[in-house]
Amino acid sequence: MHSLAKISILSILFATIFPANLLAAPAPIVTPAQPPSIVGVYNPNCAARGTGISQADVAAALALGRPYVIDKPGYYCLTTPITVSLNPAGFSAKAIVILGESDPEANPIAFDLNGLKIENVGVAAGSTALISVEAGDHISIYNGTIKSVGNGIHRTGYYGIDYRIHDILFKNIYGAAIAVRFGAGYTIRGNTIVDSGNGIWLRDVAGSVAVENNLVSLSPTASLAYTTPDPRYPGNAIGILVVASSTAPGITGNDVTLAESAGTPQIGLYVESGRGTIRGNTIRRVQSGVGIFTTFDLFPNTTINITHNNIYALNEFCEVPKGGMIAGKGKGVIAYADASVVDINYNTFSGPFAAAIEAVSSPQVRASL
Secondary structure, three states: OOHHHHHHHHHHHHHHHOOHHHHOOOOOOOOOOOOOOOOOOOOOOHHHHOEEEOHHHHHHHHHOOOOEEEOOOEEEEEOOOEEEOOOOOOHHHEEEEEEOOOOOOOOOEEEEOOOOEEEEOOOOOOOOEEEEEEEOOOEEEEEEEEEEEEEEEEEOOOOOEEEEEEEEEEEEEEEEEEEEEOOEEEEEEOOEEEEEEEEEEEEEEEEEEEEEOOEEEEOOOOOOOEOOOOOOOOOEOEEEEEEEOOOOOEEEOOEEEOOOEOOEOOEEEEEEOOOEEEEOOEEEOOOOOEEEEEEOOOOOOOEEEEEOOEEEOOOOOOOOOOOOOOOOOOEEEEEEOOOOEEEEEOOEEEOOOOEEEEEEOOOOEEEOO
C-alpha cells in the first residue's frame, strides 16, 4: 500500500479513537465567588428557597431605630455577611428579632446563616444580642458564625415550643453564647463556643431538652453569673446550665474547657432538674470550681444518671494553664438530691481535686469511681 494511504488510514483511526475535544487542554474549573469568613455550608442561591437577608436589609432597619424583624413562617438565609454596631441604650441593642406564630400547629421558621457571619463592632454589653427570639414555635437557627456581642442568641417569653440551635460558631461573647429563658422543647447540638463568658444557658425550660456534642471554651471574665444553692459558689460563670422543670434533660457528649483564675471558680455543667442523664461529657481545667454540679430535688423517687464523664483538673495532657495552677481546690462532682436517687458511676477523674465526688444533703447518692 502506498505510504500516503497508510498515513491517511492511521490519521482516521487516531481521530476516531482520540477525538480533538479529548486532546484539547482541559477547561479551567470555575468556582463561584464566595464571601469571606465562611464557617459552614454556603449556598449562593439560598434566597431562591425563601427570603434572603443582606447587610443592606439589616442596616436599613437599624437606621430607623429598630432591628430587622422576621415575623412570618418560612425559610430565611443570609446572602451577605452582616456587620452591626449595637447601642445597648436603644432598640438597636438587637440586630435581628424573630417574632413567629405562637401556635403549636404553626408553620416553622428556619433561619440559615448560610455559612456567613453576623458580627457586632459596637459595645458588647450584656444587654446586646445579635439574634433575639421573642415569640413563636418551631424555630431553627443554624450554620454560621456569631461574634463579639453580649449574648449571641437570646430567647425570652413564657410560651413557645420546639427550638433548635445547631452548627454555629460563637466567638468573643461577653455574656452567654446561647441565653434562653422559658419555653419548652430545646435541641442545642453541634455548636462551637470560643472565648465566651458563659456557654449555653437554658433557664426555666420544660419539655424535651437535649444538649449534645457542643464544644465550649470559656473566657476568664463574664457579664453573667449564676447563683447556686451552695454558698461556696454564690455567682459563677458556667459552661452549660440547664434549669428544667417537668422534664428529663439529656446532656451528652459535650466538651467544656474552663478558664479559671484565682478567686473566680467556674462550673463546667450545672443541671437542676427532677431527673435526667449526664453522660459522656468532658470537663477540663477544673482548678477551683466544679466539673459537674447537680441539684435534683423536685421529684421524689426518680433517678439521675451521671455516668461515663471525664473530668480533669488540668486536661488530658496535664498542661498547666498560662495563669498557673490552682492545685487541688476543685471538685469533680457536687450532688444535691434530697428527694431523688443519683447514680454517679463509671466516670474518670484526673486530679488533683479537693474531692472527686461530694454529696451535699444527699442521702440517696450512689457513687463509685
